[in-house]
Amino acid sequence: MIKIPPYLKKGDTIGLTCPAGYMAGEKAATCIETLQQWGFEVMVGKTLGSNSVNYFSGTDEERINELQAMLDDDGINAILCARGGYGVGRIIDLLDFTKFKKKPKWIIGYSDITILHAHIYSRYKIASLHSPMAAAFNEGEYKNEFIRSLRQAILGKKGNYKCAPHLLNRQGVSIGELVGGNLSILAHLVGTPSDVGTKNKLLFIEDIGELIYSTDRMLYQLKRSGKFNNLAGLIIGGFTGVKDTERPFGKSIEEVINDIIKEYEYPVCFNFPVSHEKENYALKIGGKYQLSINRKIVKLSEK
Amino acid sequence: MNRKNFLSSIVPFSAALTSGNEKDNVEPGFPASIPPYLKTGDIIGITCPAGHITIDDIQPAIVKLKEWGFNVTIGDTVGKIDFTFGGTDEERVNDFQQMLDNKSIKAILCARGGYGMVRIVDRMNFKKFASHPKWIIGFSDITVMHSHLDRNYGIPSLHSKMCNSFPDDWSKADPIQKETIESICRCLMGERMRYAFTVNPRNTAGIGRGILVGGNLKTLESLAGSQSDIITKNKILFVEDTGEYLYSIDRMFWNLKRSGKLSALQGLIIGGFKIKKDDEGEEFGKTLEEIVLEKVDKFKYPVCFDFPVGHQKNNFALKCGIGHTLSVHSNECTLTEIR
Numbered sequence: 001m002i003k004i005p006p007y008l009k010k011g012d013t014i015g016l017t018c019p020a021g022y023m024a025g026e027k028a029a030t031c032i033e034t035l036q037q038w039g040f041e042v043m044v045g046k047t048l049g050s051n052s053v054n055y056f057s058g059t060d061e062e063r064i065n066e067l068q069a070m071l072d073d074d075g076i077n078a079i080l081c082a083r084g085g086y087g088v089g090r091i092i093d094l095l096d097f098t099k100f101k102k103k104p105k106w107i108i109g110y111s112d113i114t115i116l117h118a119h120i121y122s123r124y125k126i127a128s129l130h131s132p133m134a135a136a137f138n139e140g141e142y143k144n145e146f147i148r149s150l151r152q153a154i155l156g157k158k159g160n161y162k163c164a165p166h167l168l169n170r171q172g173v174s175i176g177e178l179v180g181g182n183l184s185i186l187a188h189l190v191g192t193p194s195d196v197g198t199k200n201k202l203l204f205i206e207d208i209g210e211l212i213y214s215t216d217r218m219l220y221q222l223k224r225s226g227k228f229n230n231l232a233g234l235i236i237g238g239f240t241g242v243k244d245t246e247r248p249f250g251k252s253i254e255e256v257i258n259d260i261i262k263e264y265e266y267p268v269c270f271n272f273p274v275s276h277e278k279e280n281y282a283l284k285i286g287g288k289y290q291l292s293i294n295r296k297i298v299k300l301s302e303k
Numbered sequence: 304m305n306r307k308n309f310l311s312s313i314v315p316f317s318a319a320l321t322s323g324n325e326k327d328n329v330e331p332g333f334p335a336s337i338p339p340y341l342k343t344g345d346i347i348g349i350t351c352p353a354g355h356i357t358i359d360d361i362q363p364a365i366v367k368l369k370e371w372g373f374n375v376t377i378g379d380t381v382g383k384i385d386f387t388f389g390g391t392d393e394e395r396v397n398d399f400q401q402m403l404d405n406k407s408i409k410a411i412l413c414a415r416g417g418y419g420m421v422r423i424v425d426r427m428n429f430k431k432f433a434s435h436p437k438w439i440i441g442f443s444d445i446t447v448m449h450s451h452l453d454r455n456y457g458i459p460s461l462h463s464k465m466c467n468s469f470p471d472d473w474s475k476a477d478p479i480q481k482e483t484i485e486s487i488c489r490c491l492m493g494e495r496m497r498y499a500f501t502v503n504p505r506n507t508a509g510i511g512r513g514i515l516v517g518g519n520l521k522t523l524e525s526l527a528g529s530q531s532d533i534i535t536k537n538k539i540l541f542v543e544d545t546g547e548y549l550y551s552i553d554r555m556f557w558n559l560k561r562s563g564k565l566s567a568l569q570g571l572i573i574g575g576f577k578i579k580k581d582d583e584g585e586e587f588g589k590t591l592e593e594i595v596l597e598k599v600d601k602f603k604y605p606v607c608f609d610f611p612v613g614h615q616k617n618n619f620a621l622k623c624g625i626g627h628t629l630s631v632h633s634n635e636c637t638l639t640e641i642r
Binding site: 054189217 | 355387425529530531532561581585
């Protein structure tokens with residue numbers, strides 16, 4: 001049985017940390033303000049706007065210590081990762097989840113944070129939240145429906161999302177626990193202790209800035225390691241900033257995906273609003289959802 | 304014969320030679336079945352299991368193979384184009400399959416890498432090949448085949464330059480280009496190989512003895528969890544890569560480490576890494592050496608850098624699946640085939 005961390009209520013505290021790449025403090029200002037307007041206290045970690053001089057928001061040790069402290073601090077009710085980038089994979093095996101397992105809290109983010117989601121779902125059967133991070137609040141976007149979906153999710157309202165049909169969709173209705181995230185990260189986790197089992201699950205994938213052949217290779221890896229065999233359903237999110245080789249690969253990302261999964265029977269939808277762009281609904285990893293796809297509409301409803 | 308049957312027949316023999324519980328591993332120097340080495344007059348087949356190449360582009364290789372005394376048969380996929388591929392998946396499988404099955408072809412040289420082997424490897428039938436193995440030659444994307452053969456059949460193969468690396472004008476080629484290409488011939492003719500190479504001050508000294516496996520790091524990572532996933536226990540692992548960011552190299556080494564592939568090696572060989580420069584303001588802050596050493600500093604086996612293998616001129620032929628001794632010292636580093 002999946003453990004659902006307690007939902008938040010007004011006055012609860014959200015910890016803001018950067019477990020991976022560097023982020024300037026001002027880039028998280030709107031996010032912090034918005035969370036406060038929603039009625040939460042925000043505890044800002046030192047890794048946000050740190051004096052790091054390289055790619056990371058701090059040394060491995062600084063990033064571990066801060067995330068560990070937030071995991072263990074009973075006064076923090078949820079942890080929002082301010083940004084992804086690269087770096088969670090370097091520290092994941094050094095984190096101690098003993099206390100967190102007994103008192104789970106929502107861990108929020110996407111992209112590189114997929115590692116945290118996959119790890120705590122596969123190791124501890126605890127749900128977490130795949131959602132927009134701090135930068136997504138900027139440029140007046142703090143009121144958009146995707147940011148609002150984050151608020152709804154942490155307050156315990158069930159997600160009910162819809163999107164337009166796609167020519168390559170495969171119709172059907174199925175129910176399952178939702179798993180997934182960034183494709184590059186999911187491929188990278190295969191064979192490690194954070195690898196996610198996908199049997200009878202609804203799997204979603206998204207990615208950014210990848211070459212088409214490289215996406216093809218990652219999908220072959222998932223396929224050859226059995227990840228697509230026994231899904232309840234497959235949700236293809238945004239694949240944005242797609243790059244191609246000098247000699248074109250000859251297929252679009254959608255065609256590449258369709259070729260690889262066409263032998264399976266389960267429902268599949270394309271272009272679901274989960275991505276590195278604005279279109280990025282909050283999704284509970286480990287949450288139970290119904291995916292329903294027909295000619296007119298795609299619905300993903302939390303049960 | 305397949306690896307499983309073979310192993311069951313040699314377990315007592317192997318167990319007598321090994322001290323630990325190495326049931327899954329053949330004793331160094333005793334792979335399941337070494338393909339016959341070549342002799343003058345033997346036929347080498349050239350095929351394109353991955354990227355596209357023209358007939359013109361393989362001419363220098365054909366000339367050289369003939370000079371070495373081999374005959375050459377050119378597969379249907381040479382000159383075929385399906386976007387980036389040397390033909391459709393079906394065409395590439397068929398060409399490769401007929402070369403695997405044709406007994407008169409004694410070795411298969413992949414014309415080039417690129418991308419595509421993983422799309423077809425599961426559609427190949429290795430039954431005939433397993434009972435009549437032959438040398439399969441290539442690197443980069445061909446790493447899929449090296450890993451697949453070692454894991455499933457215990458059959459050695461040759462990690463080396465391919466047709467696209469043969470110089471148009473041999474007389475004007477660098478000595479290192481000539482030497483590395485000639486190492487292919489030396490391997491195929493059955494010479495016992497020994498390479499001495501530069502000492503890097505960050506090396507970890509020691510001696511390791513085991514079957515040599517490895518290849519392109521990105522390709523190896525993409526095989527994790529699959530039927531071609533590399534088995535590294537008690538082996539000497541070599542890796543090389545090109546065009547990757549440092550952070551991406553770091554992530555790939557984490558994959559090896561976290562999936563246990565670095566914990567029971569006999570030795571680790573780091574070949575050439577052409578590193579993609581960090582984007583401005585995104586400096587990774589660690590060197591390749593630091594990235595590697597932080598993953599393996601708890602282990603006792605030898606580690607060496609700058610081995611002449613990779614996407615570079617200095618890329619010598621290596622017999623994957625064959626026992627080697629890696630010897631790393633402060634004044635000399637060598638990799639020597641065990642006979």
